[in-house]
Amino acid sequence: MSSSAPDGLQPITAVLSAVLLGRIQVGVTRAPADVLRIFAATLVRESLITALRQEGHEFTEQRFFAWFAGLTTLSDPSQAVLRPPKALCQAILTEFCHSPWPELVGASQDLLRSFLAPADISRGHDHTEAHTIIAEAHSLLAGLPAVDDGLPFRSARMLFAAAAQTARFAREDRSLDLIAGAAIEREFIGNARWALDILAGQLLAPRHGLPVALPIPGLIALPMSQSDPIEPIPSEPHVRDDVVFSALHEGFSRLDRWLSEAQLAAEHIRAQLHDRRRGGRSLQLAEYLAGFGPMRSRQIEQLLGASRNGVAVIITALETSLLLVSHKSRNATQMYAYTPALAASAPDAAHTAPFASSASAIAEYDEAMRAIDELLKRASTSPDSD
Numbered sequence: 001m002s003s004s005a006p007d008g009l010q011p012i013t014a015v016l017s018a019v020l021l022g023r024i025q026v027g028v029t030r031a032p033a034d035v036l037r038i039f040a041a042t043l044v045r046e047s048l049i050t051a052l053r054q055e056g057h058e059f060t061e062q063r064f065f066a067w068f069a070g071l072t073t074l075s076d077p078s079q080a081v082l083r084p085p086k087a088l089c090q091a092i093l094t095e096f097c098h099s100p101w102p103e104l105v106g107a108s109q110d111l112l113r114s115f116l117a118p119a120d121i122s123r124g125h126d127h128t129e130a131h132t133i134i135a136e137a138h139s140l141l142a143g144l145p146a147v148d149d150g151l152p153f154r155s156a157r158m159l160f161a162a163a164a165q166t167a168r169f170a171r172e173d174r175s176l177d178l179i180a181g182a183a184i185e186r187e188f189i190g191n192a193r194w195a196l197d198i199l200a201g202q203l204l205a206p207r208h209g210l211p212v213a214l215p216i217p218g219l220i221a222l223p224m225s226q227s228d229p230i231e232p233i234p235s236e237p238h239v240r241d242d243v244v245f246s247a248l249h250e251g252f253s254r255l256d257r258w259l260s261e262a263q264l265a266a267e268h269i270r271a272q273l274h275d276r277r278r279g280g281r282s283l284q285l286a287e288y289l290a291g292f293g294p295m296r297s298r299q300i301e302q303l304l305g306a307s308r309n310g311v312a313v314i315i316t317a318l319e320t321s322l323l324l325v326s327h328k329s330r331n332a333t334q335m336y337a338y339t340p341a342l343a344a345s346a347p348d349a350a351h352t353a354p355f356a357s358s359a360s361a362i363a364e365y366d367e368a369m370r371a372i373d374e375l376l377k378r379a380s381t382s383p384d385s386d
Helices: 009-030 033-054 061-068 085-096 102-113 126-142 153-164 200-204 241-272 281-291 297-304 308-320 347-356 359-381
Strands: 175-179 182-186 324-328 334-338
Touching: 009 241, 033 061, 033 085, 033 102, 033 241, 033 281, 085 102, 085 126, 102 281, 102 297, 126 153, 153 200, 153 241, 241 281, 281 297, 281 308, 281 334, 297 308, 297 334, 308 324
Parallel strands: none
Antiparallel strands: 175 182, 324 334
């Protein structure tokens, strides 16, 4: 019995994934430094938020930024049964500081300095546990067989299968607890697959199409009732192709959208700060507010290494340039947020331009299509497809 998706779904999803991957390749390769800095800050934010929600924490984005700024707890009431949020985020940021992608390293180092969230209620092993999970994810990736394909599909398929067969990363089904003689359905609170998400780019870059080692938040989405976690990982693991292709398509879609948003933000910031020296602190703050999100004055001081008076001057300059607005958060504390361009700037055209207008991008697309066809032919004739 084949584990593949129905005929038609595989090639369509694979083609869409390949198109998005080609767009990401071209976009990242040709992006100016400011675009990559904003993109990296966005990936940090999304990785942290996705990990916290996977672990079972419930919060709005506004609450996340207030918590990151040290103004409140992440959820109300704080969920003591879950892994503590600050320890979890510190572990992720620390891991990013060792990334092979320099822009991610720089953003993570800066944001660690501005991470003012209140201390967790310590259980004595919170930081060790978070780092242990990341170490297990490293070990899982290191144990995957090497693949020669220039496309990501086979490597991702093996990654998904390996994750599904581990006690740490497998999808847990609902279970029944007996309480006072009654069977009560209990849902699994959260999962730790965020650790694989933040490292997935290191598996796919550059041998399998991703231009640099980008984290891919939310990539490892496993369906219910995967294989038994206690079974050993086979030398050639298999999962349903439609699960892998769909996850790759959604993950690449998010990366492509965030990269496009970073491009628009960088263009807007350049236009508004055209009369200011490049590399100034106003530019640096605008990029972080656009990429990561709102911050308070104390965070900005830590982020930029500036005095309170210096930060006040920078904020005034950005307000004058129409790049920043303020609002009161918890405890009447002022939070400062990026203001995007007021005029809608043809998002559809901007979204498609990097791929459609480039001859080299079209050539990469054609090559990807040929590779996909060859990959599907090999898959359809392999002995394990029956």
